[in-house]
Amino acid sequence: MTPYKLSAAAIAAALLTSTSMGCAGSSAATSSPAQDAAPKEASADEASQQEAQADQTLPEVEIPYEKFTLDNGLTVLVHQDKKAPVVAVNVWYHVGSKDEKPGKTGFAHLFEHLMFQGSENYKGEYFEPLEKAGATDMNGTTNRDRTNYFQTVPKSALDVALWMESDRMGHFQGAISQERLDEQRGVVQNEKRQGENRPYGKAWRMIPENTYPQGHPYSWSTIGSMEDLDAASLEDVKSWFDEYYGASNAVLTLAGDISVEEAKEKAEKFFGHIPAGPAVPHRGPWIAKMDERKELDTYDQVPQARAYYVYNVPQYGSETTEHLRLAADLLGDGKNSRLYKRLVYEDQIATDVFVWLWEGEIGSQILMGADARPGVELAKVEKALEEEVARFAKEGPTEEELARVKMSNFAETVSGLEKVGGFGGKSDRLARGEVFLSDPGAFEKLLDVQRDATVEQVREATAEWMGDGVFVLRVYPDPNHKAAAKKSAADRSKVPEPGQAPKLDLPDLQRAKMSNGVEVVLAERHDVPMVRLRLMADGGYAADPKDKLGVAKLTMDVLDEGTENHSSLELAAELEKLGAGLSSGSSLETAYVSMRAMTTTLDPALDLFADVVLRPAFADEEIARRKKQLLASIDQETARPRTRALRLLGPLVYGDAHPYGVPLTGSGTKASVEALERDDLVAYHARQLRPENATILVVGDTTMEQIKPKLEERFGKWKAAEAKAQVQNGQIAKHDKVRVFLIDKPGAEQSLIATGNAFDERSGVDQLAVEAMNTVIGGAFSSRLNMNLREDKHWSYGARSFVYETKGKQLFGAWAGVQSDKTSESMVEIKKELDAYLGDKPITEAELAKTKQNKTRKLPGRNETTGRLLGSVAEIVKFELPDEYWDTYTDRMNELTVEGVRKTAGEVIAPERMTWIVIGDLDKIEEKVRALEFGEVIVLDEEGKPVN
Incomplete structure (x- = not known):
């Protein structure tokens, strides 16, 4: 059902089903000398020693049941x-x-x-x-x-x-x-x-x-x-x-x-009282392996040409499928995968690649493909894809490659097993094995198949199943744009009342300072042998100079693409060997570097963590490559209605002079990104990643006595560069009237409606009252907006409201994707709900009570894993909240009153000065939107500039 499913990857987001699918990553094209040469053969003793070492480092994974x-x-x-x-x-x-x-x-x-x-x-x-x-x-x-x-x-x-x-x-x-x-x-x-x-x-x-x-x-x-x-x-x-x-x-x-x-x-x-139901026959395998090549070209409103290669392969539970899973990861997962190195990194003819296994009970599929870089013929991309697959099928991976991918897969599994529920959690894995293989522990056996897999087994599986039997789909940019058997033991007259919310018992935050002033904040949790770290620095894309929009995002994107001691590919390979993950990135107000590592490999992983933070290479070739990807992502953001609206909300609501008056995706504009040089990235790094501007958060299986000396050894001599951190100032634009901005998307079957206004800083409002207010309007599935547009009118798959929490002026907004012929009607309904909330239908006692119960009772689940706990700690640090913020959250939330939330709503929602953005087919919707007479109507072009 996934009412508010937000896509984590472009491929998964495009799925039309509600199924969960794993995307196996990216890749690159002309062969490198290392790939042209025959793989170096190890002696039998060396090979067996390598395999033995790999087995020793792979953790045992099980779920007792x-x-x-x-x-x-x-x-x-x-x-x-x-x-x-x-x-x-x-x-x-x-x-x-x-x-x-x-x-x-x-x-x-x-x-x-x-x-x-x-x-x-x-x-x-x-x-x-x-x-x-x-x-x-x-x-x-x-x-x-x-x-x-x-x-x-x-x-x-x-x-x-x-x-x-x-x-x-x-x-x-x-x-x-x-x-x-x-x-x-x-x-x-x-x-x-x-x-x-x-x-x-x-x-x-x-x-x-x-x-x-x-x-x-x-x-x-x-x-x-x-x-x-x-x-x-x-x-x-x-x-x-x-x-x-x-x-x-x-x-x-x-x-x-x-x-x-x-x-x-x-x-x-x-x-126990529920009838068994009829016996259901279940089908056996029907793989339907293809024996010839089939091709289809199509056109869609897409920013880049994409090629899909689809192979029919064996079903879930087959040993061959596990070998193909490893092959997919070796071909397309991570910077060191064969396709990424060839197409994205070396030849730079693609901006992204993917290879992933779509498993099924009676048969599976491998989907492989790439997005051609603008200006590159798709045929050139296809040629490189096919060459690399053929090479892999002939030669197989190296022992080192296979060991690295095995370690990476096992580390991901350990991380996923922190959760008891949700996709990939313990309950999900057990159910999957029982339903499809009549064995809840099947996932352990399949991991053992991966553990024992040899280079030759992976090569053979690839050669047999990723050959001539393939479907090639090319997507080009459109040039035209029953009664119970026995009595129930449970009372069915009403839903049980939840018991008292369990007391939240989060680990106490421990704080210490390193010799150079960097603060370390630790939350211990020892249930799995894993540690997560995040270095947070004030900055983010609100710190972008107005003539260099996108510099924060590009800097942090390139930061983990190599150091003075490791190239980008060497760094990725070292992390995979350790079963560690490292990423850098930015948000509106923060730049960060995050890492997870198992306790057994924490020390060498910390060496790499410090190397990325302190000694980034900012290599010209990496900057050029990531710049091309960032420019392509701007095209992708513009093509997707929701991200296009997110790009526009910042400038339209806050105004160009304000630090938040930037595309809220952080990617800047094509003109600003194209103008960025290496010196701009080096300057941003010097301004924002500085010891007096940084905090290191640690969550997991360690103690302050253990972790602080390790961090001191690696970060203690870190000193600030001469450049000082720059804080931008700027007045928020004053909007006293409603404005409606229209963006044309010819042929669109849906319109995206977004609306918003700025309100007070977090420190100036009762933020818990803001949370409660937003939950009732559109922040939950059963909220007013969703019940109206989805469940009552069924004009939309989902409507919601949101609060963009910031240190400065915050943003309240709402959005909905609606069928085109109900665009103006949906705008009326959204406005009606907002007006009513401030007028004759404010939050009720029942709605507030339900919201309190929801917010307080979900706290244990919100902090179940080390990753989620790290997020809670980060919120305390970012907004300078008391260490006991989450421990006292329940008491403070329960103190909210209807009158207090009503008052806060009046401070937050401003229908009289809302900014509306509507993206759709203007031939179908413009006349009726103008007829609403909400306010001034302005048509924007592709760049977000007024037409005429």
Whole structure:
């Protein structure tokens, strides 16, 4: 369902289904001498020694679990993890889009949406009681093979989650109505429009149709066709529930602060009465390996030409698939992957590459491709891709390459297992193994396959499966632009009330200063052998000089692209050997360098961390390469309506003179980026990354006595350069009237509406009241805006409001992607909701109570992993909050009053001076938007400048 799913990668964002997919990264093209030469052969003794050393450094990974089955066939998996008072509740149904019939596609996904619309005993939105209970990692998704519903809740609210999940499993038939079907049909169709409105979005309809034979269960997209969705009847939907949603076709996984005894008692209480349902036959493998090359050219509103190569390969659980997973990572994951080095790094003919394994129960696919750099023919990119794959299939990887990727994969797995819920968490991994392989521990066995994989096995798999049988898709820029069997042991008359919120017991913050004044802030957590560090420096792109917009982003992008001691590729290789991850970046007000490392490799990882911070090379070739990528990303941002609006909001709301009056993506403008030189990056580094301007945050398996000497050794002699940090000043632009800015996107199936205004600094308002106010308007699934535009009108797949928290004047805004023919009507509804909130429909006692419960009860889940805890610590440091800020959060939130939140809303929301941005097909929407007479209407061009 993913109502507010924000894309982490361009590929995953383009998916039209709600399935989770892993993108395997980037890559580069002409062969290097090292790749042209035959790989150096090691002796048998050397090879076995290398493999032995690799095995010794790869950690053991397991999830202890218990498995039992209720009388009705429901399989229950239990994993106890007491590090936080939370429990993940994860229900997988063994049904997906492959179980549909031609002409009735989209049912699995449509039904997943319906399952969030209440049940026979709960007559409201599914999210409401769980938001009130403080749930995190809460969603539902559908892919080709399964449908899952999951949430992580405070232990005190476990009964709430189990009641809700069991009620929709056992008490849903009678709640399915024509009205609900029509409503969610419209929501799903808007989701489809939104997906296809994204750059490259239409590719995800074309790939299944052209890679599988007609009638194959994977030959249609999970979201289905508009025609089939229109034709779905109430009888069809009810039959789907009867056939696939019985207890015997489901797996319930409970992971977290729960014992097996508790799990057995609660599973029987809430789920034991539910009928088993009919036995569901499940298909065996149908790989449908292609035996010839098939090509298709298409056009879309995209900024760069992209080539996709799609290969049909074996199913999840096959040893060959694990070997292909390693091959995909070796080819396309990270700077040292074969394709990145060739296409992006050396030849610089592509701005990005990807190779990833899309797994399926009856067959999988490898998707490989690249975005051609502007001005480069796609044929040249394809030639380089094919040459590198052929070379890899002939020679295989080196032992060093394979060992590096194995270590990287295992480190990622260890990191993911910090979570009990959500994608990739412990409950997710256990359920996946049970549903597809009848073995909850299957992931451990598959990791062992990776651990034992040889160079020859990886090469053979590549040669067999990534050959002539391929579909090549080229996307060019458009030149034209039932009743219970026994009585339920749970009271079904009402949803259980969550118990008292568990006391948040975060690690005490420890602070120390190094000899040169750099502050170290530590939060100890010893549940996994991992440490995360972040060096934070005041700055970010608000510190960009107005004639050098984008310098912060480009500087921090290049910072980890090599040091005085390591080239970019050498640095990436060293990190992979250590199973460590390092990144640098910037936000509006902060520049940062982050690292994670296992405790066993922390010392050498810290050497690399310090090398990146203190001794960046800023090599000319790296600057040139990353500059090309940044320029391409500006094109991508402009092509995506939401990021285009984000680019415009800063300048339009704050004005050009203000530090925040910049594209809020941080990427600057094409003109400013093209003008940047190496000296500009060196100067930014000297101004902003200085000891008196920096704090080092540490979270994880260490102590201050252990970590401070290590940091002192590496950073203690760090001294500031002569240049002083520059603080920009500037007055915020005064806007006394509403302005409406229109941007043309010809042919768009949706319009993106964004609106916002600036308000007081964080220090000048009650920020918790701001949080509560925003949650009710549009900050949660059950918020007013979303309920109006998505659930009531079903004009949008999702509408939300947000607060862009800053040290200076903050930004309040709202956005929604809506179907084109409802653009002006949606603007009216958004304005109506904002006006009503300030007028005759302010926040109610019930809304405030629900918001308090949501905000306070989700705190344990928000701080479950070291990565999330690091984020909480960073917020304390950035905004100079008290160390006990999160420990006292619950008490302070519970002190909020309706009157206080109403007063704050009046200080934050200013409908009379809102800036509106509407991106859509002006031929269809402009006349009606102007007729609203909200205020002055200004049409902007591609550069964000007024037309005429």
